[in-house]
Amino acid sequence: MTIEDTKSAATPATGTRTIRGAVLEAIGAERPYADTRPIHVQNLELEGPGKGEILVRIEAAGVCHSDLSVVNGNRPRPVPMLLGHEAAGIVEELGEGVNDISLGQRVVMTFLPRCGECSGCNSNGKKPCEQGSASNTEGTLLGGNRRLSREGEPVQHHLGVSAFATHAVVSRRSVVPVGSDVPAHIAALLGCALLTGGGAILNVAKPAPSARVAIVGLGGVGMAALITAIATGVEHVVGVDTLPAKLEAARNLGAADAMTSAEALERGEKFDAVIEAAGHPRALEAAIALTKPGGITVTVGLPAPGQSVSIDPLTLTAEARSIVGSYLGSAVPEHDIPIYEQLWRSGQLAVEGLVSDTIPLEDINRAMDTLDGGHALRQIITFS
Ligand SMILES: NC(=O)c1ccc[n+]([C@@H]2O[C@H](COP(=O)([O-])OP(=O)(O)OC[C@H]3O[C@@H](n4cnc5c(N)ncnc54)[C@H](O)[C@@H]3O)[C@@H](O)[C@H]2O)c1
Numbered sequence: 001m002t003i004e005d006t007k008s009a010a011t012p013a014t015g016t017r018t019i020r021g022a023v024l025e026a027i028g029a030e031r032p033y034a035d036t037r038p039i040h041v042q043n044l045e046l047e048g049p050g051k052g053e054i055l056v057r058i059e060a061a062g063v064c065h066s067d068l069s070v071v072n073g074n075r076p077r078p079v080p081m082l083l084g085h086e087a088a089g090i091v092e093e094l095g096e097g098v099n100d101i102s103l104g105q106r107v108v109m110t111f112l113p114r115c116g117e118c119s120g121c122n123s124n125g126k127k128p129c130e131q132g133s134a135s136n137t138e139g140t141l142l143g144g145n146r147r148l149s150r151e152g153e154p155v156q157h158h159l160g161v162s163a164f165a166t167h168a169v170v171s172r173r174s175v176v177p178v179g180s181d182v183p184a185h186i187a188a189l190l191g192c193a194l195l196t197g198g199g200a201i202l203n204v205a206k207p208a209p210s211a212r213v214a215i216v217g218l219g220g221v222g223m224a225a226l227i228t229a230i231a232t233g234v235e236h237v238v239g240v241d242t243l244p245a246k247l248e249a250a251r252n253l254g255a256a257d258a259m260t261s262a263e264a265l266e267r268g269e270k271f272d273a274v275i276e277a278a279g280h281p282r283a284l285e286a287a288i289a290l291t292k293p294g295g296i297t298v299t300v301g302l303p304a305p306g307q308s309v310s311i312d313p314l315t316l317t318a319e320a321r322s323i324v325g326s327y328l329g330s331a332v333p334e335h336d337i338p339i340y341e342q343l344w345r346s347g348q349l350a351v352e353g354l355v356s357d358t359i360p361l362e363d364i365n366r367a368m369d370t371l372d373g374g375h376a377l378r379q380i381i382t383f384s
């Protein structure tokens with residue numbers, strides 16, 4: 001299938017259904033969100049899949065900081081928007097031209113569809129897809145379609161997925177099939193936390209088993225980096241966060257040590273590879289300071305636009321260090337998701353340990369508060 005197959009504002013969709021979903025109405029509401037309720041759970045209309053698209057019944061969706069960043073305005077997006085991008089579900093309908101996936105197949109959603117043709121898609125994961133990035137910014141599916149509406153008014157898609165809902169229509173290029181033995185909540189986590197955090201390890205830092213690795217920021221994404229480093233045989237993995245509860249969780253997931261950023265900087269231990277997964281400039285500065293001469297700092301956090309960090313350029317040059325940004329784990333999802341699937345199946349990847357809570361869709365505003373306070377690994381929304 002080419003991008004031309006999916007690109008058509010006039011692509012006709014099949015029958016419309018009523019779904020239940022969590023729609024962000026306005027950006028930048030006061031906290032706590034449990035009181036101001038910027039996200040409304042409501043009925044809305046979902047058109048059937050058009051050319052190159054599929055209908056998925058959502059089984060499980062994780063609440064990621066990138067959802068919160070739309071709510072608080074750090075990642076400005078058009079509203080009203082149906083949030084949620086880390087999810088898994090069952091294929092229920094195939095749009096025209098989709099012939100490489102079956103009805104009833106469990107799929108993992110990925111948050112950046114790939115057109116398959118641009119320089120990003122030809123970079124082996126190093127650079128994001130240009131068309132996918134543009135449609136994500138616009139709040140459409142790949143190809144420009146919107147399938148969500150409310151009383152005739154369009155509702156924006158979040159990252160081509162919009163999974164905080166009973167059903168989603170997405171591009172075929174937004175999903176990767178997984179085995180039916182992978183439970184939905186595990187499959188959901190493969191699509192963002194693992195792809196992103198794990199990818200920072202597998203595709204960018206690539207630490208040797210003897211390397212010393214630190215993870216700065218221990219939410220779902222940082223913990224995914226931590227368990228991936230451990231699963232691939234790295235013995236010395238250290239977790240760093242500002243919250244003591246996160247340090248204990250990192251130790252429980254197998255970290256050799258865990259400490260606050262202040263403690264880590266004070267100790268003076270340096271690491272061959274440091275992954276920053278906090279999304280805060282101070283965390284990136286700490287990550288850079290913790291990196292050894294010759295080492296690599298990988299940043300996956302997404303702070304608010306326009307922020308800056310302070311770096312001593314002499315240490316970068318004289319110590320031959322590198323700082324690399326990584327989006328979507330610098331991954332080709334259809335290649336990488338089966339790797340995490342297999343690591344999980346073999347018992348080496350403790351994905352279950354990333355689940356801190358299971359919640360109903362109605363609790364989404366409260367879930368944003370929990371995440372905002374730094375208290376969550378992954379909260380999983382389930383749909384009965
Ligand atoms: N690059 C990508 O493709 C990609 C994909 C998904 C998420 N993200 C981003 O990755 C980041 C992490 O996502 P998440 O869902 O795990 O978030 P999270 O909120 O669950 O976790 C962030 C953690 O960082 C900690 N933290 C905050 N400031 C810190 C500091 N100064 N030093 C050390 N720790 C600090 C918090 O206590 C928290 O435990 C977010 O910015 C998110 O938007 C990026």
Ligand SMILES: [Zn+2]
Pocket residue numbers: 064065066067085086111192193
């Ligand atoms: Zn995410």
Ligand SMILES: [Zn+2]
Pocket residue numbers: 114115116117118119120121128129130131132
């Ligand atoms: Zn592309």
